[in-house]
Amino acid sequence: MAREIPDIVIGRLPVYLRELTRLAEDEGKINTSSHELGKRLGISSAQIRKDLSHFGEFGKQGTGYHIKYLIEQLRDILHLTQEWDVVLVGAGYLGHALAHYHGFHRRGFRISWVFDNDPAKIGLKMDELVVQDVADLEKVVSENNVKMAIIAVSANQAQAITDRLVAVGIQSILSYAPIHLNVPPGVEISYSDPVVQLQRMTYYLA
Amino acid sequence: MAREIPDIVIGRLPVYLRELTRLAEDEGKINTSSHELGKRLGISSAQIRKDLSHFGEFGKQGTGYHIKYLIEQLRDILHLTQEWDVVLVGAGYLGHALAHYHGFHRRGFRISWVFDNDPAKIGLKMDELVVQDVADLEKVVSENNVKMAIIAVSANQAQAITDRLVAVGIQSILSYAPIHLNVPPGVEISYSDPVVQLQRMTYYLA
């Protein structure tokens, strides 16, 4: 089992999980099928079954999948049975928005610290959290064995922050800085740059 | 030319453009090569040359690419020679962050209107803009022939807003709502859900 699962498959699992949760919690459904799920997500049913088959057999012929069970299995596969502490670097407008976002907890994450290098921001309260001096970043990450970080600093500072995070053991980074970041092998990185996303779409505009 | 360019190729062009801009503006370089660009982005040089070859010949043997020229060509291909008006729906913390983000203008976009349905938010100023009543959404989009939108509302409201946007001619949507949106063919959609991105990475965490 699980010899070498393609990254593209892993990337779809959270989307399946999200839609299944919606089916269960918002619509009160008990069972679903690869066909129904695929139709809702614009993905072929064959692909969904193939993706899941990398990890085991979760359905029943004739009746499909028990949603709650499949959700449990996906949470297991994605290591979401624990809550992950996340360190947030950058307390600007975006950091502010992330710190106040209440959608993390329900889905397995908790922003537990916020850092900034601006003396005017250090000490400010952000929805339960207090902005800390980025000088203490290494100390907090090592002492708490933090593995995940979100970067919401300017492009100029992003690589330096990344290097510091990686040096003290961060293994997963979600970066909102509009720049490609260099990380050593074994460190996962995910980007979110609204402009890159918009620019992809303007190609299709007349 | 340009018979049917794969979407995955289009998606890389903004990243090339971003890095080329960095090379030119921040590092003052004049020329580059597919090898150098690829090394900086973690992409093979062959892939970069192949991607570009879909659109023409932009380099010279022996010397590579003139950066400013290639930037111009990419801007042309991606339809970034004009500035695109974008309508932002949702004036919560995230909408606030987007409205204040100054990185749009330089790269081809301008958030020109912000809407919300909360009477407490309507009328608030957000960096040049005033939050408008979402009841006027259709009027503004049609009268100004807007083609692009950013959705920063809750999951509950996102599909309804999408339907309204599409009905009045929006063709590209960047959505921050944690939900899959259904749109008719011809409408491009791009998602940003931090939790989906984090969940993909926890798979790789011990």
Place this chain on the structure above:
DNA sequence: TAGATTGTTAATCGATTAACAATC
């Protein structure tokens, strides 16, 4: 010139889909 690098072809690699036996 010699070295470097392009654009392109063909080969390889990987992902998606169609189809169906198994079975609930």
Place this chain on the structure above:
DNA sequence: TAGATTGTTAATCGATTAACAATC
């Protein structure tokens, strides 16, 4: 039982890479 749907195989489709002639 009859209908539905799984998990899986094989075929198809598409994307990436290696290699190199052309040429700056």
